[in-house]
Amino acid sequence: MGEYNGAAVGAFETDSYLVACVAVDAAVKAADVKVEGVERNRLGSGACVKLRGRISDVRAAMDAAEEAARRMSPVTKSVVIPAPTEGTEKMLQMTIRK
Amino acid sequence: MKDGAYGLVEVLGSSNAVVCVDRMVKTSDVYFKTWNTRCGGHTTIFMAGDLSSVNAAVSAVAENPPCQVFYTAVISNPHEEMVKFVEEMAAKFPGK
Numbered sequence: 179m180g181e182y183n184g185a186a187v188g189a190f191e192t193d194s195y196l197v198a199c200v201a202v203d204a205a206v207k208a209a210d211v212k213v214e215g216v217e218r219n220r221l222g223s224g225a226c227v228k229l230r231g232r233i234s235d236v237r238a239a240m241d242a243a244e245e246a247a248r249r250m251s252p253v254t255k256s257v258v259i260p261a262p263t264e265g266t267e268k269m270l271q272m273t274i275r276k
Numbered sequence: 277m278k279d280g281a282y283g284l285v286e287v288l289g290s291s292n293a294v295v296c297v298d299r300m301v302k303t304s305d306v307y308f309k310t311w312n313t314r315c316g317g318h319t320t321i322f323m324a325g326d327l328s329s330v331n332a333a334v335s336a337v338a339e340n341p342p343c344q345v346f347y348t349a350v351i352s353n354p355h356e357e358m359v360k361f362v363e364e365m366a367a368k369f370p371g372k
Contacts, residue, residue: 194286194318194346194347195286195312195314195318195320196284196285196286196320196346196347196348196349197347197349199284199320199349199351199358200284200349200351202358202361203351203354203355203358206355206357206358207355211357212357213357213358213360213361216361218312218314223286223314223318223320223346250347250349251347
């Protein structure tokens with residue numbers, strides 16, 4: 179299990195890897211969150227970003243990231259999981275190891 | 277040596293990426309950090325250097341693009357979390 183076990187998760191997906199990187203930079207500047215992984219798991223150029231940290235930081239970071247990403251391209255999906263359970267942790271780790 | 281800024285350019289295909297990197301390196305004092313190519317062919321180039329030269333390089337590609345450029349962006353004063361993320365990506369390539 180990753181070392182962020184139990185920390186709140188913020189995940190969002192954009193349709194461009196570059197926009198995801200810009201959003202990650204905005205997110206880590208906005209709040210004290212760790213970047214768990216950025217995966218390109220879609221056929222096009224999309225990327226999924228996972229942020230970990232305290233729930234208030236994750237929410238602030240997600241707002242900043244979404245705001246930064248929306249300027250460049252539509253943010254496909256974003257979700258905040260306050261308290262990931264055992265199964266959710268395993269699922270999160272699965273895609274990163276790919 | 278902390279980089280002042282990162283310049284990001286997204287193009288289609290690795291060969292286009294090489295053309296863009298070549299132009300950017302000749303435009304101003306930036307160096308090629310790493311790139312990320314995945315299925316679908318979109319290649320994202322990471323250039324590094326101080327802010328003004330990265331701005332000059334990215335705008336050189338953005339103004340008259342040598343090939344189809346999807347997005348360009350400049351990240352100024354990257355957070356150390358961002359630097360760690362880019363370093364991890366750069367470390368994937370041997371001999372870097």
